[in-house]
Amino acid sequence: MVTETGSITIHNVAKVAGVSISTVSRVVNGLDRVAPDTRHKVKTAIRRLDFHPNSRAQALSRKRTDTISLIVPDFEGQYFSMLMEGAHEEAQANGVHIMVLKAKSSEEKIEAVTRLCSQGRTDGVILMLSDLYGDVLKGIGHINSPLVILDQDVHSWRLDNILLDNRIGAFEATRHFIDTHNVDDVFFLGGSEDNVDTTARARGFADALKSIGLNAKGRQFFGNSYSYDEGYHLAEEKIFPLINPEKHYGVVAANDDIACSIIDALMDKGIRVPEQVGVTGFDDSDMAIHRRLKITTMRIPTKEIGRVAVRMILNRLSGRVSEPAKVVLKARLIVRDSCGCGRHDNSIPGDKHGK
Amino acid sequence: MVTETGSITIHNVAKVAGVSISTVSRVVNGLDRVAPDTRHKVKTAIRRLDFHPNSRAQALSRKRTDTISLIVPDFEGQYFSMLMEGAHEEAQANGVHIMVLKAKSSEEKIEAVTRLCSQGRTDGVILMLSDLYGDVLKGIGHINSPLVILDQDVHSWRLDNILLDNRIGAFEATRHFIDTHNVDDVFFLGGSEDNVDTTARARGFADALKSIGLNAKGRQFFGNSYSYDEGYHLAEEKIFPLINPEKHYGVVAANDDIACSIIDALMDKGIRVPEQVGVTGFDDSDMAIHRRLKITTMRIPTKEIGRVAVRMILNRLSGRVSEPAKVVLKARLIVRDSCGCGRHDNSIPGDKHGK
């Protein structure tokens, strides 16, 4: 029983304190009652030997790793950063760790989740599903660890689920133009029609139009991706020709990247933004404020998503919750300048700043 | 020995295959030779029972968690994303996992590293040190797991170390203005003087000036942080007054945020960028291309840093390497428009685009 390796174990502590290992364990974990005198002896020995329980042995014995896995399609953008921020905060506060994995394709996702769980390497999995999900969830099948699905409504699968109400978000952005700015018309410019965010936001835009008796048809345009250059061309080709200089418009962009490109494209065409055309973004990313014309955008409570996701896993581990939980978080309109609400003197070509 | 829980263990496999557990282990790990016939029996049983080795038990027995910890001050920006990208790629390729922790203060860093290591929760630690490091490394003291330090030169501590040559990067950006654009003068605008990146880049700028017999004094300015608004005001207050409309200047910004704010501030003052004043950034972040005037910037091989860091840990674990390794990576100049190299017709107020 003599450990020749350098590490101090519960056995060493027991010997020094003159008690059994089970007593040491009880002192360390503080669950069971121990005589004050004994407790003191053990604590002294622990301090003297600088004993730290071996987490690997604890994991085996407790059947728990104190690790939660976060699986995302990629590590880019603020969404991931904020998700991490929230997840880490909640994890840290509860003494668990976050393991991060990237899985883009359905196969990769299935493989990652099943491997992590069947190996018992993680106590729970947070899986971000931005695209199709049926085959992924079917592929995963039954697992014994808690699983939280992000970003995609997986109703009927009886899984913990966190969603963002993109529809309402876009609805509000659109209504902002209608209600506050009294625009003559409003357009939507999205990324790919395959993207769940874009489609949900397009739906919100359409709903807002419907609410005032208009049809979205001919007012929304899509590209192949969320890129600046593509957004720029789309704005040039689709939006610009529809602009009547006498009128006042609003453009709801599916995200901040696209909002940037729309603003630049229209300004390059000589359109005054936001006077003639107001623009709103989505995501409240860095670029919304790293510009002369600060972008009005929908802020997504991403950090909250991360926090809630970890909380859900912990709840399930504690066994307190039984029914699958579904949390829908709402985006919030951050009013800045690009919609026309803020200072009006900063983005007008040839204005008093001397251009 | 009958496990009542649902999980399949090596014992179940052994029983079904009619062999001992050690034989199953040898088949699974494939280290020792096993008779073809026995191997087949075992493999069949494994497949039939859908056995997966319990990683917690493996961790205890092998004294290794197949987990590498990445400790960063925060999760924001492309630097973190790219670091993760590289680290995950290398980790995935070697069957290990990445655990991510946030530690801002020195105390948090010390606490995180020592706890992870003394508990045996990780096989190695990648620690990003952007600020002072002496007290952190002293606080950490001796640990038994491999430790790689990022971003800060910790010579004399005999630790694996990965650095970015910020000095050379800024030197090259500065020389680009001098050599290619033949500017009449050049300025540097940084973040906080406490920030190691800013100071190293300022040094590179100064070295470039010295190389042509000039002094950096009066040509470099610092703020309190890396923020857009502060950069904007600094550019207004410090750079603008120095600009002679008849002359041609270059401004080296300590990062892309500041480059954005300089460009906007100068343009708002009626200065033509890049014709009168060229600007370069640093980092090649998103915002460098999400603008009308694409920013010339120094691209940092961040992904490579992540990859190399993991590789260093793995090398050390394998025991093949003995001496501490030090890798210095270089930033690369990405030439776009803001320095004056690209198209010149896009950012001029009142140009042919009709403004």
Added chain:
DNA sequence: TAAAATTGTAAAAAGGTTTTTATAACATCA
């Protein structure tokens, strides 16, 4: 052909905890 080496497998030990069971010491009640 006896001795030695090799091969294939079983049995046991080790890894460091937690948790259950057992036991001793002591207090409480009838």
Added chain:
DNA sequence: TGATGTTATAAAAACCTTTTTACAATTTTA
């Protein structure tokens, strides 16, 4: 004072592997 409870601790079992040791069976060498 003997039965009953309570408390504090020790001992042992369990968690599930990997790895070492031991031992037969077989092959090779002298």
